[in-house]
Amino acid sequence: MKLLLALLLVAQVSTDWLTHALDHPQDWMTYWGDYSAVRYRKLNQINTTNIAQLRVDWMYQTGKAGGGWETMPLVANGIMYITGPDGTAIALDAANGHPLWKYEHNFPTGHNTGQANRGLGILGDRLFMVTPDANVVALDTKTGRLLWQSEMAPFIPGARYATLAPLIVKNKVVVGISGGEHGVRGFIDAYDADTGKRAWRFYTVPLAGEPGGDTWPANGHRGGAPTWMTGTYDPLLQTIYWGTGNPGPDLYGDVRKGDNLFSCSLLALDPDTGKLKWYFQFSPHDTHDWDAAETPMLLDLPWKGKLRKVVVQANRNAFFYMLDRETGEFLEGYPYGRQTWAKGLDAEGRPILMPHSEPSPEGARVCPGLAGGTNWMAPSFSPETGLFYFTLREQCDQFFSSPPVYTEGKAYWGTFPRQVTDEPEYGLLKAMDPITGKIAWQFRFFHAPWAGTLATSGGLVFSGDEDGYLLAFDARDGKLLWKIYTGAEIRNSPMTYMAGGRQFVAIPSGAALLAFALPQ
Template sequence: MHYRITASRRPALAAGRPVAAALLLALAACSPANVDWAEHGNGPEEQRFSRLDDINAESVDRLGLDWFADLDTDRGQEATPIAVGGKLYVSTAWSMVKAFDGRTGKLLWAYDPKVPREWAVNACCDVVNRGVAVSKGRVFVGTLDGRLVALDAATGRPVWSTLTIDPAKPYTITGAPRVVKGKVIIGNGGAEYGVRGYVSAYDADTGKLAWRFYTVPGDPSKPFEMPILARAARTWAGTWWKMGGGGTVWDSMAYDPTLDLLYIGTGNGSPWNRRIRSAGKGDNLFLSSIIALRPETGAYVWHYQVTPGDEWDFTATQPIMLADLTFDGKPRKVLMQAPKNGFFYVLDRATGKLLSAKAFAPVTWASGIDLKTGRPIENPAARYSETGKPFLQMPGPLGAHSWYPMSFNPGTGLVYLPTQTFPFLYAPDGEYRHNRRGWNLGAQMGTPALPDAHGALAAIRSTIKGALVAWDPVRQREVWRVDYGEAFNGGTLATAGDLVFQGNASGRFVAYKADDGRRMWSFDAQSGIMAAPVTYAVAGKQYIAVMAGYGGVGGMGPGALTNPDRSKRNISRLLVFSLEGKAHLPPAPPVAALPSPAPPVDLSANADLESGRRLYERSCGTCHGSAAISAGIAPDLRYSQMLAKEAFHAVVLDGALRDAGMAGFAGTLSAAEVENVRAYLVARAKLALALRRATHAASPQGHAP
């Protein structure tokens, strides 16, 4: 039976849990033949729930691939598809946009904003894009190099384009814009590099700037852009404005049309280390905060700071979700978030008052949240900038939950939350200096030097895990979970068919029963999935769509440690499923074998390997992997043919491969420092070769740790 909006079916949910009024209005406006997924979270509340139920717990075993589209970039794919009027709109890596016929998969148009490839040096976590917004015949996309572009939805031709950043500073855009009351809302990223965060609103018709809200105060010797920043400045110390401050709005937003409030989540401090950033003092508003604004003017209404004085990269940019729940026998309009720091927060969304907060994953930096003050009860040892000592804690900067979207089923009352356990050793960087290019953290990366024995590295990997957790936000407890052997699994979709869909890092696309977590169906996607699925209907037929393609932080930096054998392929595709779908993917090509390391011996006699290791982790490891262990997204430099001195310096200093995405570091690294990095990589290459020979364990992929 095809799903229809009828009076008898509209609010039939369990336990008397109400459906948001805006969702019902949107559903009622759908035609019987077509049901759209018209907004990032399938509504301004960002619940990622669909009332479509043809694909359900009884029929899902008949689900098959209906059509697929190969994409023209094999970097990470994180976008949520948008379905409007039978068409599917997706963004891909490098901020490209494509439109497909949602029923046949025919490519209708493609748009390439031609982002300069060397701008990738400013992207902390791959050249990804999380989606577009569609409104009134236009498609809006933010580009990696900071533009906001409006496209004609019928043709893909640009209507207007505006630069939202100072191009002299290392800003990026990877998040999806939202359209609220005729304004396109967009933030940016770059806090690891030393920028000041803000969110902007542009007129959807003209592209003209309507308002801008800065999330941290600027130079206090100059007038503040908004009165609220004077209050925020009292929570800072030192000369923070010279270092940017951070607080970038790089992902989450939600909107309550009844309260007329726009909610944004802000990011980490810049640098991470509060002693460097703010003389070791203050809460540093509005870092790591949820902020409520008026969407027409950008006026401040309230805020709740999730992690005061953040120095762990504990962003509050993770998905924000709105719902109507019952607390203490009373209906409450709530806001829910599960940010990086490991606690699940429920706030009154009218006032920002904290209602409850409980840990949803292992947490060692704090013992809990004080409900009277709303502040975390910190473990003093976690303040590495104050103690001056390393501290191994959970979660780390990759978070107990990051950008991967969660979903909410009003019928079960459960939030379906991708979680992960990824410990990290925080330590102050005693050699910190501000770099024009590369990360500016004030904390060491890759600390200590990773062990090289197979067993030791395997032990580290064994601590890195992921799970899909069904969380009851009223009782603040886990109801069920599905454990994975690795982190960085995809976002979720909840449907009225009593199903939860999720892709995972191992390359499976899976449907679980919403009430108890039983695995109902699975598909081999041939590639890791990070993005969240959506569902829509065309001509009365329900479809499920998801972007496949691995990368992002899971395939770069310390995340690469989760890929021990390079078998986590990265084949970027849009996959679309339906009942009785009969399409098949072609056989996956074999993973290209890595060459045997043959490191050159022309090293400077005075090269400092330990200095090279620290410089590598700060300037190179975020793309090429901690300890030079790559997951295959960026080249594994232990196997590079460019390790000879002349070639290496030409690439790293002079930018000989800038058009391929490798910017030069002249002005940031000296020739002597580049030589130290090269010496470290040669040592890593020699070790990889020695391990291969000693263990006779060369795989078909040619991997050695």
């Protein structure tokens, strides 16, 4: 009863809270922690001097088999909200992990395909989640009760589905769709947070006659450019930034000559109308599955003597980009890891291709591989060090080609590439000056990671690896200060919050959510 009263009395998450999320470091109210996605927190109870004492404080077991649990916990008012890969949402006491309620999505027969889910959005007394069968649901924060449900698009098992955490902008729930490898036509939707009614939709693959439509052949199936990762938002510029994935067919370009807009691009959208303000395409006519779903981080950085509002992205194609986020102007771009497919970028940021980098019947060896130099795992940026912390995959593939035939619901790709066998993969955590590309320090992982990073004012950078280690580094010099073996791969990015006067660092690993804190 006491807890219930406390729940009822706490303040609700408002749009003002979301706008100023960095001023509420005790909470973690969006997928990225705040609209700009810096993933930096002014929390220093855990710091470089006491990190050695960090230990597991509590854990929550889903009871499901592991395999890369990708939820990003939200924390607001001492309650943690997480999702499972099977249409579940769970509320926990953030101080001790005790469950408060659980929502289980009601799947029609055959609709629970168990795709990953990356978490929730929150506004007022409502939580928002997408489901494996491409619905958006609104839940009561206090009870998990279903408030409304809206179908994004007719479900196609395994081919059209949803995995991301919604982005809450003003009174809208902004979501995207997965299934680019199956040729579905990508879109970004906004739903009214009160009613669930769709407010707007932006299709990421234009039809003939629409802007960008002439970058596809006149005939044939048009698809792809999925929108499977959460975007970012600039409240001052009133602009949503959202990355798109591969064109369809994936990994085979002969039947879709042209740039294939708006695939592998960053889109700047008006949050009220969904109207496109500008776009930037990182990998025109992609044939390597290099989705631009990586974090579009919003920073204000000095550029040629002037403070510029920029959006930066370590793209899957192994180039780091810095764009003016008001206009989309290309400012800077350079390789951040090994790449063998482009001589460089031209003045407009368009890649200058190397020969023999296209998939071929005999197989073309290309670095990075299909998974990219990095991927959806989140980077972070510390204003204290001015460094951009991100994880890098050093791995190459042999890309084969063969013409696919489009069949709804089936994989629509040329040929899946094969990892090269004559050189082992590895991973790096890099601390990089985003303006110059200069590396301040780096740490090598034995295997290429799928975990991102978190920076705190405790002088720390947290990250994880594919072998199950959660690690903490000195943000300034990269000294490894702490590690724990969690027993299962980490395919997420660490987050931090305060509950009961204590700072926690949380990470899903396998089927367990682990929360770390200093001893009491």
